[in-house]
Amino acid sequence: MMYLSNRRQVLTSALAALGAAARAKAQASSAEPAIAGKSPMILHNDFPEDLEMPSEYFDQWLTPNDKFFVRQHIPRPDVDLAAFKLTIDGMVAKTSELKLDDLRKLPQHKVVATLECTGNGRGFFRPRVPGIQWGRGGIGNAEWTGPRISDILKLAGVKTDAPYLTANGLDVPAIKTPDFIRSLPMKKALHPATLLALEMNGQPIPSINGGPTRLIVPGWDGTSWVKWVNQMTVAGEANTGFFMNPAYRYPKYARPPGSPPVPAELEVIEGMRVKSAITRPSDDDKVTLGPVTISGYAWAGEEKIMRVEISTDGGSRWKDAELTPQNLNFAWRLFKMSWTPSKPGYYTILSRATDSAGNVQPIVAPWNPSGYLYNAIDRVGITVEKSA
């Protein structure tokens, strides 16, 4: 036991000497599988891939593709790009089929938008709920490029007065699992920022993140961002499959933590809520007395982030953090603050974001049976030690 804890101490100090990214790589044990195209990621699952971004990577406003998180529900498809076609059907005069080249010929639009797993932060709910125990890293921010959904529907000659657009991807059910199908209110589908993206950060979207065609629904939860889209159906009603109901629904009326869901009172999740998270330092870090950089991300769904405040004393006093300059709807802002503690000891650091509609992050995120939309004020504790 002594041996183990000594070894851990040696390892910890050796790792502290390495740079952040190098540390992430060094911690990646060769015993764990590598995921093609991805840097070391928190491995919730390798088949199908559920990969969380480690805190060390949250230093860039645009998240590189090799570090972008992944959430798959069912094993992903092999995509034959030459044979790929997008079918537009349902309440249309005539079913149409578009090839990738047809989509590339439409006006291409760029949108920087944050994509967050609906269950990001699930691991912080108490009591715990089943599902992937995401921490802070089920989120990333990318520049997405592709045609607008409205232009695709126009090209297909679709009248857009139907209430829903249903999107299906090339992924197919495994054995008897449900197919991953999502319906979007037509109003959101026709929004100028809603795209069928072909590129992610200037590259064809990697298949693991939904290429060649991913629905971009800025400000809405990741579940709406259907991957490998090859069918869009104009519909009078929302799809009733598993991934619309009961999955990815949220209680209309909050109930005490631990209560079972009331199916009739569950609603489809749409926009995401104001949120910030501290990615540096990490919880339980030990640092030497001296300046400490506190950093992280904040975003607010369809709103903009106006302010992030940091407290280093458990919430008595708050100070504004510096924010990255791009102030856009749909995109996160990274925040940073340098803080020099005056004496050693244990410190509780908190972050609190405010959005352009005046919404402030709550102290407690409403508990819900599936652990969605976690957005409580973030908290890490660090120990500041005397310098030697």
Place this chain on the structure above:
Amino acid sequence: MKTVLLLSFALSAWAQDVDVAAAKKAEQRECTQCHSLRLIHSQRLSKAAWGKELDKMAGWGAPIKDRELLLNYLSAEYSDAKPVPNDPLSSDGSSKSR
């Protein structure tokens, strides 16, 4: 405290007579067509919640032969009384083609 926990765990496992080796073979055979075992082993659930998961998976086509065997194994080994593990990092695959 640890001894008490270990003892109570051993007793409950004994009481339920979990054939761990058989259960491990069964989960490998019956669960991995759709997902790897990591997805299971990173969860910590109550027996009731494990029962719900097994029924959901059976409904989705998992060829579960002995529900009791898996239920007793999962609720002993991956009980909500145990701490949730920190999932590891994957190895570096950034230079591998995707």
